[in-house]
Amino acid sequence: SQTIHQWPATLVQPVGSPLSLECTVEGTSNPNLYWYRQAAGRGLQLLFYSVGIGQISSEVPQNLSASRPQDRQFILSSKKLLLSDSGFYLCAQTSGTGAGATNEKLFFGSGTQLSVL
């Protein structure tokens, strides 16, 4: 079964500070991995997805970056946080592998609530 570890659960950071959110997954080799964000009153927005080590696709221009140093590790980072980076961040994976993954098998972590002050 798929298990997604995401930490921390909550984080309060000052404007201009760096950020590193880590997500590790178990159960599937070569999963597709995703970072989503939910801002207050808005729907979930896809930020990044990765189909393999070192392969990152960005969906929206922003202050954040992502990296995938290992098959089951996906990291969301920022060098300098903005107030608008506040939100709820979810890591997700698909149970299929590579381009053949189907969206109904999307599994989500429990999320990180980030408050930038």
Next chain:
Amino acid sequence: GDSVTQMEGPVTLSEEAFLTINCTYTATGYPSLFWYVQYPGEGLQLLLKATKADDKGSNKGFEATYRKETTSFHLEKGSVQVSDSAVYFCALTSDQGAQKLVFGQGTRLTINP
């Protein structure tokens, strides 16, 4: 671009009440439609889905019908339980695959005994 609009929450009902959570969408092409649920302290999980017009998705007593003419995918359950308390997300995906999932803002549902 594609978008999903859900009814504003929170929604509070008594046990055994009838539930409807409205969801409408805007999309090009022929999207697949989903309802996800997030129980307290857990991650999101798929509740049900429909991939073409007039399809009805169902699971755990919940149902939703893909209505292309009204661009809607309303979630319904005839008799809710306390254990149904959660946040519900309507979502769609375009033909481009899983990475193009678009979510609504979520509706928090609380069921009182």
